[in-house]
Amino acid sequence: MATFMSLAEAVSSNLFDGDTAAFEGFTHLIPHAAAHEAIRQGRRDLTLVRMTPDIVYDQMIGMGMARKLVFSYAGNPGVGLLRRLRDAVENGWPHPVEIEEHSHAAMANAYEAGAAGLPCAVFRGYKGASLARVNPNIRSVTCPFTGEELAAVPSIRPDVTFIHAQKANRRGDVLIEGIIGIQKEAVLAARRAVVTVEEVVEDFAGVHPNACVLPHWTVKAIAVVPGGAHPSYAHGYYARDNRSYLEWDAIAADREAFTAWMKQNVLDKDADVFAGRVAALRAAR
Amino acid sequence: MTGFTSDEMMTIAAARALKNDDVCFVGIGAPSAACNVARLTHAPDITLIYESGTIGTAPEVLPLSIGDGELCETAVTTVSVPEMFRYWLQGGRISVGFLGAAQLDRFGNINTTVIGDYHQPKVRLPGGGGAPEIASSCGEIFITMKQSKRGLVDKIDFFTSFGHGEGGHARERLGLRTKGPTLLITDLAIWKPDPETKEFTVTSLHPGVTREAVQETCGWQVRFAAGLTETPAPTALELDTLRALKARTAAAHGGQEVA
Structure with missing residues (x-):
């Protein structure tokens, strides 16, 4: 049952040392404010899961929070490589990070399997791909009806998933619009889910009946953090920085x-700075 | 038409390969420019799909990432990422996958994962993203990249995406029913796989390009087709369309270069 609370409380009551945590967002609606709060709270030994770990995971890895990273594309979109991740993988700074690498198709299927309560995901993939040789979690099953060999990966079941969304209503239902990515599956696959939102509205009257809505009872905590996706964007609110x-x-x-x-922009700040960071980007949305 | 760069020739030659009725899964970077030039010239009805779930998108400017807001705003529909990969890609609804590569070998196998050993990499690259299953599930694969000895290599360090393996009937032996790489467009030439060996063979040189220039920027012994032709130079319409698209993109992204 969703409870509205401060971001600091939402993070401290749902993210613990050693957790498997997903901060999801496929380019859009990346939960930066929640991740920065996790950095301030100094959580350690995390298994971080995300299809597209971009700069926010680069920050968490560089701050030494991650024991392991599960991912399918680790780059700075439109720019290049993730240099903190590279330093951890290539040089062990600030400490070595174990990696479990998949394809997008595998992780999308694995999240969906997690949301569906299945132990594994089955799909047609990894044919001829070297990842299947270096990742022992990539296996295969034979279709009992056709004999076709299919790829299998374990489902993703995070202890906690963090997402950012446009709106919550007063009851705590959450609305996600635009590129919805993997967020719904990541929330439903997790034991606990924390959502930051741009704003709270009275109700969702007028919203399309097929809109992507997470009912309030699928979410543990909601924190209102305008601009909380920055420098990612929120469709209808502000543009990507x-x-x-x-x-x-x-x-x-x-x-x-x-x-x-990190000290100047994350450790010495709080969630209130995000609204100011997107002020100039609202016109450009 | 005179006065075009080798980059422009590459993008335009790649755009020409797409048909009006194609359903194309678009990789970011060079493929994205080519696909949108095709849409803005000879293929106005082409369906462009980005892996963020945007189907039938028609961006005014080139996106910086596969998930830019404009892709969604101009799309016919935007689906979730699992739906994208399950129903649309795995479901066999995509005719062409258009990919770039960090490393490519003569059989169209692609590496975007690591340089060096996987567990002790010299350079850790971003990884495959959607590419492993794009390479196996799309009807056929077009590849576009600039030529260099670091890029076109004799042996790739990691098979991120399977092309034709060691050549010949490698795809059939793996149970793959799609065609795999059928076209490589570089800044110097157009390459197609040999029907038997599947080795990429130069079929057309871009205007002013020599065989030596192609060999000097390629890490394997290049084969040239018997009926080697010259790629038609860009038309005024093609060049104007590409330059206007790049100018709109630069203005929209504050001069930021599209990767």
Whole structure:
């Protein structure tokens, strides 16, 4: 049952050391504010799951929060590589990170299987792909009806999923619009779900009957954080801050520059800064 | 028509390969420019699909990422990521997958995962994303990339996406029923797989390009087709369309280069 609370409380009561955590968003609606709160609370030993770990996972890995990363594409979209992740994988800084790498199709299927309460996902994939040789969680099953060999991966069942969405209504139902990505499956696959939203409205009157709505009883906690996806975007609210993604490349290239940036922009701040960060991007949406 | 760059020739040659009735899964970067030039010239009804779930999108500017808002705003419909990969890609509804590559071998196998050993990589690249299943589930695969000895290599370090394996009937042996890579468009030439060996063979050189230039920027011994032709130079319409698209993109993204 969704309870409205501060972001700090939503994170502290749902994310614990050693958890398997998904902060999902497929380019759109990435829960940056929630991740920054997790960084401030100094959680450790996390298994971080996400199809497209971009700069927010780069930040969490660089801050030493992750024991393991489960992913299918680790890049800075439109810019290039994730330099903190690379430093962890190639040089073990600040400590080594175990990686479990999949394809998008595999992870999308694995989240869906998690939401469906299944132990594994079955799909047609990984044919001839080297990932199947380096990731022991990529296996195969034979179709009992046709004999076709199909790929199988374990379902994803996070301890906690964090997402950002446009709206909640007063009851705590959550509305997601635009590129909806994997968020619904990531929430339903998780034991606990925390949602940050742009705003709270009275009800969802006038919303299309087939809209992507997560009923209030599928969510543990809701925190209102306007701008909480920045530098990602919120369809209908503000545009993507492409400049920040570009600037991240230089910040993340250097350990000292990274550490200083994190102190100034994350550790010494709170969730209230996000509204200001998107002010100029609202007109450009 | 004179005065075009090799990059422009590559994008335009790639755009020409797409048909008006294609349903095309678009990779980010060079493929995205080519697919949108096709849509804005000879293939106005082409269905462009990005892996963020946007089906039938028609962006005014090139997206910086596969999930830019404009892709959704101009799409016929936007579906969830599991639906994208299950119903539309795995379901066999996509005729062409258009991919780029960090490393490519002569049989169209692609590496975008690591340079060096997987467990002790020299360079950790972003990884495959949607590519492994795009490569196996789309009707056929077009690849576009600039030529260099670092890019076109004798042996790739990791099979992110399977092309024709070691050549010949490798796809059939794996149970793949799709065609795999059927076309490679670089900044210097158009390549097609040999019908028997499946090795990429140069079938057309772009205007002004020599065989030597193609060989110097390729890590394997290049084969040239018997009936080698010259790629027609870009038309004024093609060039104007591409340049206007790039200019709109630069203006919209504050001068930020599209990767």
